[in-house]
Amino acid sequence: MSGEKNLFNFTLPPPPPASNSDSSAYSIVAIVPTLIIFCVIIYAFTKMLTRASVATVPPTINVVQVWTMDAPTMERFLQDLAKERPVRFTAQQLCSFTNNYSKVLGSGGFGIVYKGQLPNGVKIAVKVLKRSLIDKRAEGQFMAEVSTIGRTYHINLVRLYGFSYDPFMSALIYEYMENGSLDKYLFGDDTQGIDWNKLPEIAIGTARVGRRRNAKVGSTDSLDWFPKHVWDKYEKGELAKMTLTCGIEEKDSERAQRMALVALWCVQDSPEARPPMSVVVKMLEGGVEIMAPPKPFHYLFSVGVNVLNAPTCNSSDYSIGYGTNSYWYKEQTTTIMAKYEIQIASSS
Ligand SMILES: Nc1ncnc2c1ncn2[C@@H]1O[C@H](COP(=O)(O)OP(=O)(O)OP(=O)(O)O)[C@@H](O)[C@H]1O
Numbered sequence: 001m002s003g004e005k006n007l008f009n010f011t012l013p014p015p016p017p018a019s020n021s022d023s024s025a026y027s028i029v030a031i032v033p034t035l036i037i038f039c040v041i042i043y044a045f046t047k048m049l050t051r052a053s054v055a056t057v058p059p060t061i062n063v064v065q066v067w068t069m070d071a072p073t074m075e076r077f078l079q080d081l082a083k084e085r086p087v088r089f090t091a092q093q094l095c096s097f098t099n100n101y102s103k104v105l106g107s108g109g110f111g112i113v114y115k116g117q118l119p120n121g122v123k124i125a126v127k128v129l130k131r132s133l134i135d136k137r138a139e140g141q142f143m144a145e146v147s148t149i150g151r152t153y154h155i156n157l158v159r160l161y162g163f164s165y166d167p168f169m170s171a172l173i174y175e176y177m178e179n180g181s182l183d184k185y186l187f188g189d190d191t192q193g194i195d196w197n198k199l200p201e202i203a204i205g206t207a208r209v210g211r212r213r214n215a216k217v218g219s220t221d222s223l224d225w226f227p228k229h230v231w232d233k234y235e236k237g238e239l240a241k242m243t244l245t246c247g248i249e250e251k252d253s254e255r256a257q258r259m260a261l262v263a264l265w266c267v268q269d270s271p272e273a274r275p276p277m278s279v280v281v282k283m284l285e286g287g288v289e290i291m292a293p294p295k296p297f298h299y300l301f302s303v304g305v306n307v308l309n310a311p312t313c314n315s316s317d318y319s320i321g322y323g324t325n326s327y328w329y330k331e332q333t334t335t336i337m338a339k340y341e342i343q344i345a346s347s348s
Pocket residue numbers: 105106107108109110111112113125127158174175176177178180181
């Protein structure tokens with residue numbers, strides 16, 4: 001006889017012969033698997049419900065957790081962002097920051113620089129621009145400085161914290177440089193100066209900041225100087241000797257000569273003849289052969305010469321070629337380049 005179907009459609013074993021003592025045993029035997037299955041189903045059901053409830057937990061819990069974790073970070077980020085914009089200060093504030101302009105740090109072409117301190121203790125250098133310079137041209141420069149340096153953060157650039165501009169006074173507020181100006185080390189009498197190994201680093205770092213040709217050669221009184229001496233030595237083929245007499249070790253002489261050649265390119269009379277900073281970086285870093293620079297400082301040698309005339313050069317491997325890439329340096333042909341050239345040639 002086939003077993004009966006129960007609620008869950010499982011086949012139950014056929015009922016044993018009727019006997020009082022065995023009937024309870026039978027019902028226990030029959031009920032145990034049913035109970036186990038029931039429990040399993042209940043367990044599975046509960047599990048499903050738990051999962052569903054986890055999945056449908058309102059996202060607010062997560063959001064709150066993320067927010068409480070990230071809020072300080074975000075707050076710090078926003079504060080830093082706000083701090084990095086050049087701030088506009090009033091003349092009264094500057095007067096207070098500089099303790100009534102009591103400490104002069106130095107002066108340059110644009111005005112006197114004073115030492116000061118922000119209320120949060122950060123030291124500053126306040127450059128008060130000369131009144132005579134506040135004409136249309138100087139205004140343009142002032143705005144350019146605020147909008148370029150004010151938004152540029154570079155390890156080789158002094159930070160511009162802020163500015164002040166009103167009908168009576170214009171000033172630029174810079175980060176205070178504990179060690180003063182670089183030129184003090186480059187041109188000062190202090191022979192300790194900067195370690196030779198640091199100089200190429202500074203030169204490359206500074207060139208990386210620049211995005212245009214160095215436009216000013218300087219005044220003639222400041223041209224009676226080392227660059228001309230370098231040119232004289234270069235012309236006589238004594239550059240290597242000169243580096244040694246300058247105290248540069250022989251192992252560094254080649255690098256120093258390379259820097260000297262780049263410098264001679266950078267002081268060309270005509271701004272058009274000077275390489276852009278991207279090229280300067282390339283030349284300083286090595287890997288390209290620097291072309292022989294033309295003679296600079298024409299106006300020092302012969303007054304009245306049109307300095308914008310294309311310079312002449314005696315060197316055989318130098319040919320002036322505006323618009324060509326190999327004007328300042330010669331690309332060294334690598335195996336890959338050579339292969340590439342062959343491919344071009346064969347595909348044409
Ligand atoms: N941020 C600074 N921190 C410390 N000292 C500074 C700072 N800026 C300028 N100075 C000091 O003030 C002097 C004059 O600086 P300033 O920039 O006016 O002149 P400069 O370097 O000759 O350039 P410029 O061509 O703009 O006139 C520097 O030589 C230096 O001693």
